[in-house]
Amino acid sequence: MNTTVHTIRIAGSEVSYPAGEGDNLLRAGLRAGIGLPYECNAGGCGSCKFDLLSGEVEELWAQAPGLSAKDRARGRRLACQCRPLTDCEIKIRPAPAYLTPTPPGLFEAEFVGSRIVTPDIREFRFRAPPPASFVPGQYALLELPGADQLRAYSMSNLPNAAGDWDFMVRKVPNGRVSTLLFDALRPGDRVRIDGPLGLAHWRDDTDRDVVCIAGGSGLAPIVSIANAAALQSSTRRPIWLFYGGRGPADLPSFDECLHAASRVRVQAAVSDPQLADAHGWSGERGFVHELVARNLAGDLAAHRYYLAGPPPMIETLVRMLMVEHRVPATQIHYDRFF
Numbered sequence: 001m002n003t004t005v006h007t008i009r010i011a012g013s014e015v016s017y018p019a020g021e022g023d024n025l026l027r028a029g030l031r032a033g034i035g036l037p038y039e040c041n042a043g044g045c046g047s048c049k050f051d052l053l054s055g056e057v058e059e060l061w062a063q064a065p066g067l068s069a070k071d072r073a074r075g076r077r078l079a080c081q082c083r084p085l086t087d088c089e090i091k092i093r094p095a096p097a098y099l100t101p102t103p104p105g106l107f108e109a110e111f112v113g114s115r116i117v118t119p120d121i122r123e124f125r126f127r128a129p130p131p132a133s134f135v136p137g138q139y140a141l142l143e144l145p146g147a148d149q150l151r152a153y154s155m156s157n158l159p160n161a162a163g164d165w166d167f168m169v170r171k172v173p174n175g176r177v178s179t180l181l182f183d184a185l186r187p188g189d190r191v192r193i194d195g196p197l198g199l200a201h202w203r204d205d206t207d208r209d210v211v212c213i214a215g216g217s218g219l220a221p222i223v224s225i226a227n228a229a230a231l232q233s234s235t236r237r238p239i240w241l242f243y244g245g246r247g248p249a250d251l252p253s254f255d256e257c258l259h260a261a262s263r264v265r266v267q268a269a270v271s272d273p274q275l276a277d278a279h280g281w282s283g284e285r286g287f288v289h290e291l292v293a294r295n296l297a298g299d300l301a302a303h304r305y306y307l308a309g310p311p312p313m314i315e316t317l318v319r320m321l322m323v324e325h326r327v328p329a330t331q332i333h334y335d336r337f338f
Contacts, residue, residue, distance in 0.1 A: 039335060
């Protein structure tokens with residue numbers, strides 16, 4: 001493996017950092033402890049836009065949706081989609097808010113095994129040199145043998161001394177990476193993990209009730225956060241977990257997912273009336289944002305919220321919380337995945 005290192009300088013500052021051959025500008029900077037702006041790490045959000053002032057880069061996905069036509073006309077690029085070919089000087093605005101307690105690392109892990117969570121979601125366990133250091137709610141990038149791309153998956157477990165990294169993954173029809181995970185991966189196989197990453201992580205805020213809201217495979221970070229809140233919080237304030245699925249089969253066994261289930265108030269709903277009727281569902285019906293509005297009493301702006309799920313769900317929840325209930329943005333945490 002070529003270990004050639006390029007130096008990346010940030011214009012208007014004394015800050016520079018190394019980037020190895022094959023690494024991209026964003027994650028090399030994060031690993032060096034530089035608070036480069038980011039969110040999805042996948043080219044979709046546009047948070048890591050930068051201007052290349054000197055040097056050469058390889059663009060991995062020139063048509064990434066995180067760049068608008070105006071951005072491209074101005075020559076802007078995405079740090080998560082650019083590998084340096086030479087030393088470079090870039091214009092970007094780092095900030096401490098993008099740093100987390102554990103800088104991301106790049107390491108190998110062994111596949112240990114998996115368990116079924118729902119018919120199309122499975123929890124996969126990988127073991128790496130201990131400890132597994134991350135903040136509940138964060139994610140990592142997985143690189144599987146035979147896959148030509150990385151995929152971001154959130155950790156579903158808690159930081160631990162054993163070095164276990166657990167991910168709840170939904171099998172996507174014709175999805176290259178999820179198909180490899182479900183159908184081809186065998187115990188003992190090795191993968192590469194790049195992480196931890198993500199800013200929508202647990203904050204031990206003892207002054208506010210914790211409200212976790214998820215849909216689909218957004219279950220993973222929400223379970224991790226709910227478990228952290230139940231086990232680490234220094235008060236006995238309520239912990240809410242709202243989860244939405246299309247039908248009853250999409251709902252997991254929360255008793256199996258939660259370490260202190262008695263501490264967490266779980267509310268689940270299904271959105272497809274036909275699936276609800278077919279399975280004799282007698283619980284809540286509707287979308288998860290409707291479930292939250294029906295069950296949370298009092299001042300919704302008094303809580304701290306953690307959201308995980310498809311972008312339309314996140315957009316609807318953020319609009320409801322901020323516009324209808326005047327919840328400050330600083331009390332709403334989520335990572336968008338595209």
